[in-house]
Amino acid sequence: MTVCLLSIFLLVSGAAAQTTPIDSVESPTQVNLNSVCIVNNMTATDNGIDMLNTWAVGDGGIIVFWDGNSWTTQDSPTALNLYSVIFSAPDNGWAVGGSGDTGVILHYDGTWTEWDQISFSGFQGETDTINATLYGVTLTTDGSVAWAVGSNGVVLTWDGSSNTWYGFTDVSQNTLRGVAMTHNSADAWMVGDSGTILHWDGANFNTMTTPTVLPLYTIQVPNSSSAMAAGGSSGNGVVLLMSDDAWTEVTNFDFGTSETSSTLNATVYSMDFATPTSGWAAGSDGFVMYWNGEMWTCNFNTADVDLNGISMVHAASSYEAWVVGDGGEIMAFNGMEWVPELSVFAVLLLMTIGLVAVALGKAKLLSKPLPFLSS
Numbered sequence: 001m002t003v004c005l006l007s008i009f010l011l012v013s014g015a016a017a018q019t020t021p022i023d024s025v026e027s028p029t030q031v032n033l034n035s036v037c038i039v040n041n042m043t044a045t046d047n048g049i050d051m052l053n054t055w056a057v058g059d060g061g062i063i064v065f066w067d068g069n070s071w072t073t074q075d076s077p078t079a080l081n082l083y084s085v086i087f088s089a090p091d092n093g094w095a096v097g098g099s100g101d102t103g104v105i106l107h108y109d110g111t112w113t114e115w116d117q118i119s120f121s122g123f124q125g126e127t128d129t130i131n132a133t134l135y136g137v138t139l140t141t142d143g144s145v146a147w148a149v150g151s152n153g154v155v156l157t158w159d160g161s162s163n164t165w166y167g168f169t170d171v172s173q174n175t176l177r178g179v180a181m182t183h184n185s186a187d188a189w190m191v192g193d194s195g196t197i198l199h200w201d202g203a204n205f206n207t208m209t210t211p212t213v214l215p216l217y218t219i220q221v222p223n224s225s226s227a228m229a230a231g232g233s234s235g236n237g238v239v240l241l242m243s244d245d246a247w248t249e250v251t252n253f254d255f256g257t258s259e260t261s262s263t264l265n266a267t268v269y270s271m272d273f274a275t276p277t278s279g280w281a282a283g284s285d286g287f288v289m290y291w292n293g294e295m296w297t298c299n300f301n302t303a304d305v306d307l308n309g310i311s312m313v314h315a316a317s318s319y320e321a322w323v324v325g326d327g328g329e330i331m332a333f334n335g336m337e338w339v340p341e342l343s344v345f346a347v348l349l350l351m352t353i354g355l356v357a358v359a360l361g362k363a364k365l366l367s368k369p370l371p372f373l374s375s
Contacts, residue, residue, distance in 0.1 A: 022050050022334045028073045033058035033324035035309035039087045049313055049320040049332060056324045057082035057095045077114045080104045083135045088143035096134035096148050103130030103150055120167040135177045147188045149176035171205050172196055178218040191216035191229045211249045214238045217269045222276040230268035230281060237264030252295040270310045282307035282323045302338050305329050
């Protein structure tokens, strides 16, 4: 029965492979992956995820890279956990993380190096240490401005020209876990524990009124007039929508039933939007959902682990995306379906079936039964 079911699966996968670029994914690690970023500047003549460089980072400083054909582990200059990664071009990216009261910033310009030009005093070129774990980083599309946030309400900014990350303290009493900007704008938004939402208007930090006390892990600002933030705790998820500088809770989730649900039974850890009407989100227990501009279409059990980071192709006509999670989980949405990583059990089973098939072929050729099949 198992062989028959697997044969059907392989036939279906083979048919899908003829029309979709990715039909299987193999992760090079079993370490938890926390964030993923598709490099949306073209690295080839096609804008599919199979043709765009992609980076993912995770616990213990793990860094993995998709080159268009496979995922491979890359050299990392740190053993600290990495929680967020962002790229503006194939040769310009940042990753942040840390542990306890030690933070780390990595920069990529062809190789990964640990960044040490950090100033909390306001002086250019200082080499202060970051006494907080950093959980989120964002970058403008031209790479000229960046923000990073972390525990104890720490906030850092990069203006590109000064070659220094400048730090702010006492911005919030709560840990900040996500940050986003409108494209190439001075404005930035930060979210964190206890429903914290902050807005940097180009000169000052302003605390925004929030409709939740649940922790917020992720925020996206697809344009200057709207934004979404999400998070949750213990399987109690929350999604917030900003319109005209006011935040309200989203209550329309489609689980494939005749009526939409007002509750979300999963914590949302990551979101990414290609346009205001096209976005993906991922979270606890393999949860993923898609935003079409009006409601979230939800899909549970895509994986059996927490999914911590998601990134989609930033093209209006594409739905393709990568998602990463605990245990080194890596999955691709190839435009038609989520393609899971092939489990070790499945690989062993395929190898066993292959060996049996070879043995059967040889037995037929020699016109004698195999010993373990004879009566």
